[in-house]
Amino acid sequence: MTESVQPSLLSGFDLSTPLPGIPNMASELPVARVVIDSAVPHLDRPFDYLVPTELDAMAQPGVRVKVRFGGQELAGFLTERLEHSEPGLKLQPLRSVISPEIVLSAPVLAVARAVAERYAGGVWDVLRSAVPARMARMETQKATDSDGALEKGSVEAVDDVPLARPAPVPEDALLAEYHGGADYARLLRNGESPRAVLSAVPNRPGDWPALLLQAAEQALASGRGVLIVVPDARDLARLTSTLDERLGPEAYARLTAEDGATPRYRNFLRVARGQSQLVVGTRNAAFAPVKDLGLVIIWDDADNSHAEPRAPYHHAREVLLLRCGIENAGMLLVAPGRSAEAQRLVRSGWAHELGADRSLLRANAPRVIAASDEFEAERDPLLHAARLPAAAWREAKAALAHGPVLVQVARTGFMPALRCERCRTPARCTTCNGPLALGDARGAPACGWCGLVAHDWNCVECGFMRLRASSIGADRTAEELGRAFPNIKVVAATGAKPLHTVPDTPALVVATPGAEPVAANGYAAVLLLDGDRMLSREGLRTGEEVLNRWMGAAHLARGRDATAERPGGGTVVVAGDPTEPMRALVRFDAAAYAQTELDERRDLGLPPAVRLAMVRGPAAAADKFMDALDLGGEVRRHGPVLEGEGEHRWLLFFSYAEGPAVTAALRAMRATFSAAKEPIVAIRIDPDGIL
DNA sequence: AGCACGCCGACT
DNA sequence: GTCGGCGTGCTC
DSSP states (O other): OOOOOOGGGTTOEEOSSOOSOOTTBOSSSOEEEEEEOOOOGGGOSOEEEEOBGGGTTTOOTTOEEEEEETTEEEEEEEEEEESOOOTTOEEEEOOEESOSOOOSOHHHHHHHHHHHHHTTOOHHHHHHHHSOOOOHHHHHOOTTSSOHHHHTTSHHHHHHSOSOOOOOOOOOHHHHTSTTHHHHHHHHHTTOOOEEEEEOOTTSTTHHHHHHHHHHHHHHHTTOEEEEEOSSHHHHHHHHHHHHHHTOGGGOEEEOGGGOHHHHHHHHHHHHTTOOSEEEESGGGGGOOOTTEEEEEEEOTTSGGGBOSSTTOOBHHHHHHHHHHHTTOEEEEEESSOOHHHHHHHHTTSSEEOOOOHHHHHHHSOEEEEEOOOSHHHHOHHHHHTTOOHHHHHHHHHHTTTSOEEEEOOOGGGSOOOEETTTOOBOBOTTTOOBEEEOSTTOOEEETTTOOBOTTOOOTTTOOOOEEOOOOOHHHHHHHHHHHSTTSOEEEEOSSSOOOEEOSSSOEEEEOTTOOOEETTOBSEEEEOOHHHHHTSOOTTHHHHHHHHHHHHHTTBOOSSOOSSSTTOOEEEEESSOOHHHHHHHHTOHHHHHHHHHHHHHHHTOTTSSEEEEEEEEHHHHHHHHHHOOOOTTOEEEEEEEETTTEEEEEEEEOTTTHHHHHHHHHHHHHHHHHTTOOOOEEEESOSSOO
């Protein structure tokens, strides 16, 4: 706030012989350790400053500060107050404390550091995700100000609520339906921190939001905080509507970028001030400064919305894993399917599997039909155009008498790579050599790897300028289906045009994976049309991804048996050639499939049975970087692979045990190269979709 | 990205 | 002897 700098202070002070007191500086703990806002790798460490007397009171660990660094003024977080610094340093004074609000708690800083270590990235990059942008007005605003509804839950309102209410033992009936679920609930209530993985049985009362809430309530009953992370706005809306109904909107704080900077910071402040013990949100909420954290829950960790698209590309599941280690909290991974990573946690004994009886699953899961060999589809031009097998058409037709029908189609990103219309040479990106695909609704071809839009593409082989566009997106499928089902309402929901819910009336709902709207009483039928297309994509994890997307959609279907609200029961039709993922869907057993996949990866030495790092950069720099790395003999190196314009890509495979040493070595080497002004190499840890 | 410091050449 | 060229490396 107050500008503290006086000319005489700018020269700095030598604190090697500390005290007795420096004029105008705090007499107790005069040194402030600060994490500065710098993207430069070799500056990714704390720096010490002196605290001027007038900033003494506000300069608490966790506040935002401004400091002079080199020539410039930088933002930073004050992390510690110390009696003295390293000998021989000339300390500058702190320029200002931006606000007295403690926005970076000690545990969250520790988590951010662990995340930066794990991903060989900068602490500041992690903090950028962890602490939302400051909105100054939110810090001073009173509960009586303006828009009333939004202001509930501010300091005054919460202080009025008596905290010591007789706490009833929370419900755990839904959790107890799983083997070990009742024990898991009891441990949480008793203040312990159990860890579990659970594949949800569909069509139970309240569905997964009710299940997550029950788990949360166990930990809340022990007086501890709870954090729930979901992939996207749709799932958050579903969860918060359950929380609103059962606990009321004051009982939790929601943290998501989608709300906009101001509400997000308002809710963040409630959490930071300890006014909210239950936090729900999307991936960055994994860093929410929940006090006395007892349990972290992640819903659908296989959804790649959980992966941060900016450096250091951390995944919410991994953030939470590190976090529950640091804060000694329990963890619960709940999903409609099973990621190989979650299965690994079960297999290694780190987490318990809370399994369900086959009978419970059979009674609640939809009927699954594999429509594998379909000659009829070829004969009927309407069905062929909509690439609808006859069995799917029949099921949909019957189901439409009872309710809405979901049609899952592949995202355009899943389409086979585009080719030259004349010579059929695959179209590749001119900069990174990645496959081109139709990126947006207007059909501009874009690179599937780097996203670069190829405006003036021409074939490298024959020079032809037109691409073969075989892609059919959700919108076109919707049109085709409209013709195949006259008089039925058709709606399309894609990532670009999201739709969270649909009414419980007959309609065809065409959606891409992850964007499926929720039907109030479930879908009468779910058609999974593009399995072959999705499975044809190159990639180590394609089968697992496709199965998890199918399971996600299948969870939106009614149970097989008809009920009063759900006449006709629910059916899932999966079209395509018989494959392992399809068989796993028919058995409704994603865990077994994930285990098979994991075993196979272990035999092959591939992720996630092992960890992976990628180093990419200008050929000479990348090679030099790899050459300078000193890694243990157990680390497998693979490369260089030529990529794009004179770029080399290297891969490193290493065990989880070696992980910390490898990422530390990569981080240290990057700092060395950065200081030596070597060309920048990109480092990605456990990247998805490159194998 | 700025800014100090340093080693060397040109000029008072 | 002193001023200032910009090249190298550090920044609390």
